[in-house]
Amino acid sequence: MSCTLPVPRVIHPGSVPHLRWGIVGTGIAASFVHALHAHTAQRAVAVTARNAAKTQKFAAEHGIPVVHHSSSALIADPAVDVVYVATPHTLHYELALEAIQAGKHVLIEKPVAMSAGETRSITAAGRAAGVLVMEAMWTRYLPQTDIVRQLLADGAIGEVQLIRADFGFAMPFDLTHRLWNAELGGGALLDAGIYPISFASSVLGSPTSITAAGVLAPTGVDARADLLLTSASGATALVSTSIITSMPVIATIMGAAGRIELASPFFGPSGVTLTTGPIGSETTATWRDEAFETLNEGLGYQATAFASYVAESRTESPLHPHDEMVSIMSTIDEARRQVAVAAAP
Structure with missing residues (x-):
């Protein structure tokens, strides 16, 4: 009996809207932003993190034009369509809710929150606001x-x-x-x-x-x-x-x-x-x-x-x-x- 595999169905990067991404956190975000700019039509336009010097360096390395002094300032930026939450797990809940309340779409690093209860609140808020809420389970x-x-x-x-x-x-x-x-x-x-x-x-x-x-x-x-x-x-x-x-x-x-x-x-x-x-x-x-060539480009x-x-x-x-x-x-x-x-x- 023959054994064959189907061809993967992949969305062409040029077939989707060119969204403007705001990045909160600069740890795992480095790999994500690199892949974003190298292999998609998406662009990071703003970034914020706790360490100002590291954030400025991150922005320069990735060609991000705006550095905000706080997550609230980034979330309020009208030039940001999507907020990517890449902070430690314990901060995901409050940041996600703030972004949703501001009418922003959110991609939240995994785990999306610290518990099922927090996750339920985040997803309910997203549905009520009519914005996309997605966990970064790539x-x-x-x-x-x-x-x-x-x-x-x-x-x-x-x-x-x-x-x-x-x-x-x-x-x-x-x-x-x-x-x-x-x-x-x-x-x-x-x-x-x-x-x-x-x-x-x-x-x-x-x-x-x-x-x-x-x-x-x-x-x-x-x-x-x-x-x-x-x-x-x-x-x-x-x-x-x-x-x-x-x-x-x-x-x-x-x-x-x-x-x-x-x-x-x-x-x-x-x-x-x-x-x-x-x-x-x-x-x-x-x-x-x-x-x-590298895993995280995916x-x-x-x-x-x-x-x-x-x-x-x-x-x-x-x-x-x-x-x-x-x-x-x-x-x-x-x-x-x-x-x-x-x-x-």
Whole structure:
């Protein structure tokens, strides 16, 4: 039996509105703005961050014409169409609501907020204001993800039975780093775990049961977590995350007739392999993403998708809707709770 992969459906960057982006925060934003300018028709026109000198340098490096003294000033700037929130997690909620209240579209780095409750408030505010609110889960907008969607829609592997996905790395313990700081939203689940959890959700939907085990760091953040998620269909997902364990960062969807494997790192441009047929006579097909030299250049896909949704007057992404954003954060909330309870004396 032959084994073939569909062609990814990609939005052409020139087919969407040229939006003017205001950048809040200069950490991960560097990779995003580079991809924005190098591979899309979108442009960053203003930036703000806490350190004035670093912000001026950031603006000069990326050709951003305006530096604002505060996030409120940037949000109020009539030349800004979209606010990209790239601050630490704990600031996402207030910044997103302020931008929405000002009538701006918002792209919020993951996790979109610190809890399902905050996420629900943000998405409700966006719908009420008629602006697009999207989490920067860039994986959803990659070409390889579209290949996976088409394979699942076509029933290429039969009924899905099991998903495995992980994202973990060994981070040196440092009390000054945000990953180890509970007050800054540290821990594995919020930072890395959202990727495999979101991946499982994109295939199976909201889990009907959640079982989590893990360990806490001395600072109280979750250092490692392993989750068993059961879906309404009966399929399960095994997802793992860690900031003390080096993991392969791969994802696999297994069905009755085959499996779909995403190469490492599965959350960025990498590749897809489809395997079908019985053991001993399996056939495979592989697609590799070789469009860019560096991983983070793939961040531009979500910006192009964002602009296309603005053109369609959407308030949420059809590939990552608001209810699912809330559901994913609910899963993280529950996993964090279970890990903390198990670790309690």
